[in-house]
Amino acid sequence: MINFVMPDLYPASAEIFLLLMALVVLLVDLFAGRRWLTYLLTQLTLAGALGITFFTIDGRTVTTFSGMFIDDMFADLLKLALYPAVAMVLVYSRGYLAARNLDKGEFYVLTLFATLGMMVMISAGHFLSLYLGLEMLALSLYALVAIDRDSARATEAAMKYFVLGAMASGLLLYGMSMVYGATGSLEIAEVGQRIALGGGNRTVLVFGLVFVVAGLAFKLGVVPFHMWVPDVYHGAPTAVTLLIGSAPKLAALAIVMRMLVTGLAELAEHWQVMLMILSALSIALGNLAAIAQTNLKRMLAYSAISHMGFMLLGVLSGIVGGDPRFALNAYSSAMFYVIAYVLMSLGAFGMILLLSRAGFEAEDIEDFRGLNRRSPWFAAIMMILMFSMAGMPFFVGFFAKFAVLQAAIAAKLLWLAVFAVLFSLVGAFYYLRVVKVMYFDAPTDMSPIEGPRDMRILLSLNGLAVALVGLLPQGVLEYSIYATYTFLVGH
DSSP states (O other): OOOOOOOOOGGGHHHHHHHHHHHHHHHHHHHHOOHHHHHHHHHHHHHHHHHHHHHTOOSOOEEETTTTEEEOHHHHHHHHHHHHHHHHHHHHHHHHHHHTTOOOHHHHHHHHHHHHHHHHHHTBOBHHHHHHHHHHHHHHHHHHHTOOTTOHHHHHHHHHHHHHHHHHHHHHHHHHHHHHHHHSOOBHHHHHHHHHTTOSOHHHHHHHHHHHHHHHHHHHTOTTSOTHHHHHHHHSOHHHHHHHTSTHHHHHHHHHIIIIIIISGGGHHHHHHHHHHHHHHHHHHHHHHHHTOOBHHHHHHHHHHHHHHHHHHHHHTSOBTTBGGGHHHHHHHHHHHHHHHHHHHHHHHHHHHHHOBTTBOOOBGGGGTTHHHHOHHHHHHHHHHHHHHHTOTTSHHHHHHHHHHHHHHHTTOHHHHHHHHHHHHHHHHHHHHHHHHHHHSOOSOOOOOOOOHHHHHHHHHHHHHHHHHHHSTHHHHHHHHHHHHHHHHHO
16 A cells, blocks of 8 residues: 655645636636636735745755655745746737737736746646646746747747757756766765765766756756847747746756756766857857847847856856855856846847837837937836846846856956956847937837836836946845855755
8 A cells, every 4th residue: 555645735826826826716707707807816926926035035955745845944034036027028918919909818817827836837847847847837938939820930939949848858858867877866865965965877877967958958048059049039929028038047057057967967967068058159159140130129139148147157066076165155156147138038028018009019129219209218227137148247238247246256257257257248239229229320219118007116116226226236245155154965
């Protein structure tokens, strides 16, 4: 007889709550058919999940579901950043969706399931739960990209995303099966221990690692596995692009940390070299390709590739020659970088949504011409966001880049830090081009900027937060360090 032991549900209470509420939202939308009610319930669900996560923080590392689920400060902090990010996506998107008859119940339900997938990824303690979270996120996003069924561009983007996403999943599964074959375990911490004790065939492990890193690179959208990123960002409705380009980056950091740092830390000498190549190529190609873009969504897609390169730069700087002394500094820098990037990305895509209206997509750089004459305030907000993304001093983007570069220099990767700085200067060109267009070109459209009041207020706060956290980065940085410390100690 199998003795079933009831798992402790308390650590996963936020996930359980969100899953139940997603089903409630689905049923309410089906029977009531009132979109404002669906929207309100979705926002209340995110607020409830935030409250549950916040009030269940106790600073300890707890595992449940036979080690498949981990609740630690690292997971808690990423989730506390995740809920507001998704809530902001919904606020920014609502007017845009309504104007294009895309304000459907499935948008909100799929967004909740995507959020649940990200939460499972962030707390995954097992290769299977990690994969489950990843696929829940991916399948939700495939459907969301194709939500505008009348758009050939969106359908094409969804097909590309699906095919390349399926390839990435295959690579990842193959890599995981290799690791399982070598170690005899799928529990991430257990895999790490067995490798540390000299268990498993080294050749098989390294072979599996190559596939794992390739699968992760596909999912992150870094060079040379970046082909889907510009097409999906450009082809998807802007509301969906906003979702893809922001919150999942938090889960991306978690999946890299759980798999490579917790599970495969003993193979760091191998995966660091791979990440080094991916990071350098992403920073170079992302910044160079962005210069040639006239479409703002495609430009931000290439910008996202270079930013993911920076995040990987932080992750690969953690272990130097088998010495983990620099790990805390490096991993907390990567965490700070991702949180900063999500904040900037939300604002940038939010501005595109604000300028868009029925029958008009404000997705070309030319559409921002003379924005200063139409609305000096929102031109200033966009300027703050662009300066921050470029890494100009005293905005959050500058301190995020500085923290990562500092970690790279500490890890004796001076050549890579210099390389990243040089290409960041290249990147500054295309961000400044947007500012030049807003302030120095004559407007082609003088119609007043109309957007829901809640969106305009939140977008203003978003821009100001980028400036404020840039002036006072210590708070977010300290939380990142503390969360990373508990992550490293717990493992």
